[in-house]
Amino acid sequence: MDVRFVEEKYVDDINRLMRYCFNLSNDAPGWFTKETLGENHTIGAFEGDNLGASLCAWPYHIWFNGKEVGMGGIGNVATFPEYRYKKCVGSLLVKSLEIMRKRDQIFSLLGPFSYSFYRKYGWEMGYHYKIYTFEMDDFKKFKTVYGSYHILGEENIDEMDRVYRSFIHRYNGTVIRDRNIWKKILKDQDKGTIHRYGVYSDCGELEGYLFYNINDGIFHIKELVYSSLESKEALFRFIYLHNAQASKIQWMAPSDDNTLFIIDNPRKDVKMVQGMMIRVVDVKKVLKLYPFSTKDATSFSIKVDDPWAEWNDKTFKVDIGDSIIVEDDLDDRFDIRCSIQTFSQLMIGYIDMVEGAEMGKIQGDREVIERVGALFHKKPTYINDFF
Incomplete structure (x- = not known):
């Protein structure tokens, strides 16, 4: 072929x-x-x-x-x-x-049809979600009136993008939406029955927004983005205003969402669902960009196995000082070794190095793994864009 x-x-x-x-x-x-x-x-x-x-x-x-x-x-x-x-x-x-x-x-x-198929070429699971099923009455407690609610459209893209960008700073792997992406999202929503509302502060600033539809008595949250606990609860109150139209709420929320802590009865149906797969395309560039968790000069070497991309299938030495220096084409001496799949999870923050070692996916001396692993950090991942 x-x-x-x-x-x-x-x-x-x-x-x-x-x-x-x-x-x-x-x-x-x-x-x-x-x-x-x-x-x-x-x-x-x-x-x-x-x-x-x-x-x-x-x-x-x-x-x-x-x-x-x-x-x-x-x-x-x-x-x-x-x-x-x-x-x-x-x-x-x-x-x-x-x-x-x-x-x-x-x-x-x-977005895989089969995780095992794409793993064969270096992609690996890098996202998961919480899928909540709430009773509408779970949101009845959110009664405090905060700001006002307004329909959103293309004229509100800049406002929505400001709130969205503030929201995604806590995550890795979230799509940065330019104006064209926003327009496509709204155009696709307008083809169906997706509604858009925002909550505004008393000063007239957008503080959060909600994309949703209602089918068969279920309020389906498509995207819920907020700038504070007050704006999140205000959106929950807006959802409860639909208690005559829906009896249940379903929401595919970020993996770190803490809504169970702020409702009266947290004994709910919550599922963990796997999401997108991720792959590092260029190991050297990712290592140069990584914000290692140290202020002291140090170094380590890592062997990455990537039979599908010869530029990645090497041993890399990372020197951390005033800047990050990454050398490749080294000999086979290394501190740690892993596949491109595990390396991708480590870089995006989906796992840490000790977890990888415990799963048998990172090779190396235990003390070295703990030392080098302390340079990396976990961070929740989230994406709500699909392609």
């Missing part, structure tokens, strides 16, 4: 592929136009002139320990049935790593 960018002339073929693999009707609008093809985001696996499979690596930026960094969002992965089990997608994934590296997208995210 020949792997290359999908050219404009294949627009009908790729739209047929999308319709086939995602069960869309033949008269459904095309997902791709000529403007989105060429040397842009879509690569395909070809047999001669025949398109057999494709994927997209959409350009994003995510929040990483106080910095905005490039990320390639893998989506629209599809294969015609006659080309399945021919390693088409594997070839596309490996090629996408080269493309993302050239574009300075040092992380990659994807």
Whole structure:
């Protein structure tokens, strides 16, 4: 199979592929136009002139320990049935790593149909959520009147983005939304029955917002973002105002959400659900950007096993001082060793080094693991954008 960018002339073929693999009707609008093809985001696996499979690596930026960094969002992965089990997608994934590296997208995210499949190419679970099921009466206690509620639209994008950016600073791996992303979110919501309301302070500033819909007596929270406990409780009060329309509330909340601590009866149905997978595309650049937890000069070496990206499949020495210096192409002497999957979890803060060692995923002397592990830190991850 020949792997290359999908050219404009294949627009009908790729739209047929999308319709086939995602069960869309033949008269459904095309997902791709000529403007989105060429040397842009879509690569395909070809047999001669025949398109057999494709994927997209959409350009994003995510929040990483106080910095905005490039990320390639893998989506629209599809294969015609006659080309399945021919390693088409594997070839596309490996090629996408080269493309993302050239574009300075040092992380990659994807929503998997199978975690085991994408693990084979270096992606690993990096997110999970709490799915709450509340009774509407659980929010009855939130009676304090705080500010006022208003419908939100495209004219409120700047306000929503300000609150959103403030909210995501506590997380790693959250998409930085530019104006185009916000417009797409609102446009997609307007195609369905998603409602948008915000809570404003008495000074007229947006303090929090809520995206939701109501179906079959259930209030479905799609996104709830707030700047303080007061604004969070004000949004809960707004939800309770719908007690005549819904008897239950469902919410896929961030993994660190603490709502159970502020309701009267915390004995609720709470599920942990796995989310996106993450992969480091460029080990050296990620190490240079990492905010190591020390003020003292120190160093360590780490061997990363990444058979799909030769630029990562090396031993790296990290010298921490006034700046971070990372050397590669070293010999096989190292303090610790792990796969690219475990390294990706460690970098994004999903696990710490001791946890990795306890799971048998990090090799090294116990004392060295504890010493080097103290340089890293866990941080909750969260994403509510999908591609």
